[in-house]
Amino acid sequence: AQSVTQLGSHVSVSEGALVLLRCNYSSSVPPYLFWYVQYPNQGLQLLLKYTTGATLVKGINGFEAEFKKSETSFHLTKPSAHMSDAAEYFCAVYSGGSNYKLTFGKGTLLTVNP
Amino acid sequence: DTEVTQTPKHLVMGMTNKKSLKCEQHMGHRAMYWYKQKAKKPPELMFVYSYEKLSINESVPSRFSPECPNSSLLNLHLHALQPEDSALYLCASSQVGERPEDTQYFGPGTRLTVL
Numbered sequence: 001a002q003s004v005t006q007l008g009s010h011v012s013v014s015e016g017a018l019v020l021l022r023c024n025y026s027s028s029v030p031p032y033l034f035w036y037v038q039y040p041n042q043g044l045q046l047l048l049k050y051t052t053g054a055t056l057v058k059g060i061n062g063f064e065a066e067f068k069k070s071e072t073s074f075h076l077t078k079p080s081a082h083m084s085d086a087a088e089y090f091c092a093v094y095s096g097g098s099n100y101k102l103t104f105g106k107g108t109l110l111t112v113n114p
Numbered sequence: 115d116t117e118v119t120q121t122p123k124h125l126v127m128g129m130t131n132k133k134s135l136k137c138e139q140h141m142g143h144r145a146m147y148w149y150k151q152k153a154k155k156p157p158e159l160m161f162v163y164s165y166e167k168l169s170i171n172e173s174v175p176s177r178f179s180p181e182c183p184n185s186s187l188l189n190l191h192l193h194a195l196q197p198e199d200s201a202l203y204l205c206a207s208s209q210v211g212e213r214p215e216d217t218q219y220f221g222p223g224t225r226l227t228v229l
Contacts, residue, residue, distance in 0.1 A: 032214040043118070043204055043220035044157065051215040090156055094214035101170070102218060104156035 002027040002093045006105035014113050019078040021108050023091035032094035033074045039087045086112045118221035120205050126227045135224045137188040137205030146188040149204040157204055195228045
């Protein structure tokens with residue numbers, strides 16, 4: 001079964017600093033990988049996804065992620081953090097088969113300090 | 115328009131009450147989902163409807179009863195809930211459930227409190 005592990009339940013950065021949120025996956029087949037963001041008291045919003053093709057994926061709000069098969073990683077980055085980036089971030093993998101199931105990581109809370 | 119709407123935003127109910135959560139999308143999506151999210155945890159899948167038929171039930175207790183009256187609407191009927199059922203209930207939809215590359219679009223959720 002596919003799974004994802006998010007390293008670090010809480011990441012704190014200064015405004016303007018690099019954001020790096022880590023996600024490693026486990027999959028016996030080529031994975032479909034997603035990053036979602038959840039702002040307080042809201043639903044989840046897709047930031048970006050990797051299906052096939054280009055390994056560097058650009059998303060909304062200046063975020064991007066690189067699929068690295070050799071490292072089984074899909075880390076999320078943003079060059080310069082903004083206060084509005086403070087939120088919970090979830091990495092997710094499609095679990096395969098016909099069960100349409102997304103398996104989420106435990107989440108990483110990003111705080112941005114002024 | 116990539117909006118999924120959910121009503122109500124907040125719901126407080128007693129353990130003997132019957133209530134319903136409603137979800138609506140007008141994106142022409144044919145797969146709809148219910149998730150449960152406890153505080154500081156990731157969403158957990160409860161049910162999946164594909165083409166208005168229940169295709170997945172993740173062993174959810176029968177006090178939760180889903181219904182898909184048409185391709186745009188998804189309901190979750192609640193009866194005899196327990197305090198531990200208090201959570202954020204999220205609805206999502208995707209174009210066609212069988213394609214893993216399809217994005218799931220989430221609604222803002224209903225925050226349920228069971229007293």
